[in-house]
Amino acid sequence: MKATFPHMGNLYITARALLGGLGLEVVVPPPCTKRTLSLGTQHSPEFACLPLKLNLGNYIEAAERGAEVIVMAGGVGPCRFGYYAQVQREILKDLGYDMEMVVLEPPDAHFSELVDKIKYLCQTDWRRAIQGVRMAWWKTRAVDEVEKRVEWLRPREKVLGTADRIYNRARAAIDAAATRREVELARQQALAELDAVERDPVREAKVVRIALVGEIYTLLEPFMNLDIERKLGRMGAEVVRDLYLSEWINDHLFGGFMRLDSPAKKAKKLAQPYLGYFVGGHGRESVGSVVYFARKGFDGLIQLAPFTCMPEIVAESILPRASQDCDLPVMTMFFDEQTGEAGFVTRLEAFVDMIRRRKEADRRSRAGAMDGA
Numbered sequence: 001m002k003a004t005f006p007h008m009g010n011l012y013i014t015a016r017a018l019l020g021g022l023g024l025e026v027v028v029p030p031p032c033t034k035r036t037l038s039l040g041t042q043h044s045p046e047f048a049c050l051p052l053k054l055n056l057g058n059y060i061e062a063a064e065r066g067a068e069v070i071v072m073a074g075g076v077g078p079c080r081f082g083y084y085a086q087v088q089r090e091i092l093k094d095l096g097y098d099m100e101m102v103v104l105e106p107p108d109a110h111f112s113e114l115v116d117k118i119k120y121l122c123q124t125d126w127r128r129a130i131q132g133v134r135m136a137w138w139k140t141r142a143v144d145e146v147e148k149r150v151e152w153l154r155p156r157e158k159v160l161g162t163a164d165r166i167y168n169r170a171r172a173a174i175d176a177a178a179t180r181r182e183v184e185l186a187r188q189q190a191l192a193e194l195d196a197v198e199r200d201p202v203r204e205a206k207v208v209r210i211a212l213v214g215e216i217y218t219l220l221e222p223f224m225n226l227d228i229e230r231k232l233g234r235m236g237a238e239v240v241r242d243l244y245l246s247e248w249i250n251d252h253l254f255g256g257f258m259r260l261d262s263p264a265k266k267a268k269k270l271a272q273p274y275l276g277y278f279v280g281g282h283g284r285e286s287v288g289s290v291v292y293f294a295r296k297g298f299d300g301l302i303q304l305a306p307f308t309c310m311p312e313i314v315a316e317s318i319l320p321r322a323s324q325d326c327d328l329p330v331m332t333m334f335f336d337e338q339t340g341e342a343g344f345v346t347r348l349e350a351f352v353d354m355i356r357r358r359k360e361a362d363r364r365s366r367a368g369a370m371d372g373a
Contacts, residue, residue, distance in 0.1 A: 001123060002027050003069040004062035006055040009220035010147070010245055013175045014140045019071060021132010023123030029062040032223035036061060041337045043091055049080065049306040050224060050336050051217040056088050063097045071121065073252060074105035078280035079311055106252055114253075135183075139174050140246045142187040146170045149194045151240065154233025155207045158200040164230065166193045206236050208356050211293040213242045213267075213286045214304035215312050218335060220245060225304055225335065226344050235352045240298075242267055242289045243282065267292045274318050283311030287318050294326035300355040301328055307336035329355050 003024040005015040012028050019026045030036070032054055039060045040053030059070055070088075075081035085103045092099055102121060107114050122129050146167060153163040170190030177183040210232060218224050219241055229239045240263075247262040256265075264285045271288030278284060286303055293301055303319060305312030316332050323330040331351050333344070 001025065001069055001121075002067050003071050003121070004029055004059065004065075004067035005071050006058045007032050007221065007223075008217055008245075009222065010140075010143045010171065011220070013143055013171065014136045014245065014249065015071070016175065017139050018132055018136035019121075021124075021135055022118070022121050022129050024069075024121065027062050027065050027067040029058040029065070029067075032058070032221065036223075037337055043095060045087070047308060048087070049308055051215075051221075051306055052080070052084055052087065053337065054221070054224060055084065056091060059088065059092060059099065060095070060097070063092075063099055068099060069121075070099055070101045072101070072103055074103040075252075076106060077278060079309075081281070104253060107254070135180070137246070137249075138180050138183045139177065140249060142174050142183050143171060144244045144246045145187060146174075146190045146194070147244070148240075149191060151229060151233065152238055153194055153197060153199075154230070155236045155238050156199045156204045158198040158203075160234060162197050163194060163233075166190055166197070203236055206356065208237050208299040208352060208359060209240070209297070210237045210352070210355070211240050211242060211289060211298050211301045212304060213282070213289040213293075213301060214315075215281055215306060215309050216243060216248055218304040218306055218309075219243060220248075224306075226339065226341055228302075228304070228333075228348070231345060231348055232352065235349060236356075237352050240293075242285060242292070263289065263292055274322050275315070279311045279314045281309065281311035283315040286312060286315040287322055290319060290322040290326050290328055290330060294328040298328065299359050300351060301330045302351070303330065303332040305332070305334055307334045309334070329358065 001024050003019050004027040005011070005019070007029060016026050016028060036054060036057035038057070040055070040057035044053040044056055055072070059067075072085060074085065085101050089101045102117055104117055105113055150163045150167045157163050167190070170186060173186035173189070174183055177186055212219060212228070222229070232239050242263040247260050247264065250256060250258045250260050251262070251264070264282065267285045267288030269288065270291040271284045275284050275287045290301055303312065303316060319330050319332065329351070331347070333347065
């Protein structure tokens with residue numbers, strides 16, 4: 001059984017380990033490119049959100065490589081994500097692709113169904129399958145840790161691109177690791193190399209801290225968000241997301257079984273004064289993140305979402321009030337297939353410049369107050 005899955009940032013490392021551990025032959029779709037986007041937009045409903053279109057492009061490209069089964073996560077609530085599988089299945093069928101679709105629904109809503117789906121996919125004994133699940137988890141945690149270190153280092157490195165070269169090598173090594181010890185060695189080596197990267201004191205003195213929040217696919221997939229983290233890093237901004245891949249997997253597929261210190265969990269509670277109920281996706285977390293990251297001393301926050309994303313539109317309407325209350329500048333960016341990179345970069349540069357000037361003005365004000373005292 002040849003199985004594939006949609007791309008979403010570093011998910012391919014997790015999915016390869018997980019599906020391989022279940023005894024499946026894994027077909028990793030090519031990384032998202034303009035061809036992927038073109039295939040998806042050509043065959044998707046015009047007003048479908050961009051993640052659906054990119055996922056559809058992934059499936060078509062995987063089918064060209066012989067994939068027979070699509071494994072994807074499901075969803076509940078107002079977000080259209082829960083309806084992706086049905087729409088994409090019909091589109092693929094109309095296009096003549098004979099592909100089976102297996103949807104892993106969240107365990108808190110469909111636990112027995114999730115177990116049945118895993119049993120169906122499993123082509124090996126349970127001992128090896130459980131080892132595959134554990135290996136996928138170890139790799140995901142290792143990649144997340146290296147990624148967080150890279151996000152911190154990018155605005156501080158002396159030779160631009162050094163951290164990204166180490167990051168790419170680390171991802172390849174973790175992806176290729178066959179044992180937990182190899183995963184750990186790859187993680188430790190990457191962190192040691194990153195710690196040894198020479199930093200630029202001039203750039204470091206000007207670093208601003210920006211939180212990225214919003215719809216999960218837009219947050220995690222660099223092709224979708226026009227590689228915003230790397231661009232902000234080059235502009236001198238340290239980036240932190242409210243949600244990383246391991247945290248999303250833990251919340252979405254493990255039912256929060258692992259005790260991870262996720263900002264998104266705390267943000268959900270902090271959103272209460274502004275938005276006290278579930279609106280789908282991560283809309284509520286986006287609102288609460290303003291409070292969370294303001295308290296953490298961040299200089300700005302950027303909300304990312306696909307065009308027409310209902311949960312994030314709800315959040316966007318509340319963010320100005322939260323931004324004012326918390327004195328934290330917030331910018332919203334929506335993406336679709338028409339988003340131009342030049343205008344996108346201009347908006348980022350303007351936002352980074354604004355919060356840097358604001359931070360400097362605040363520093364001078366504090367210094368003046370101390371001198372006066």
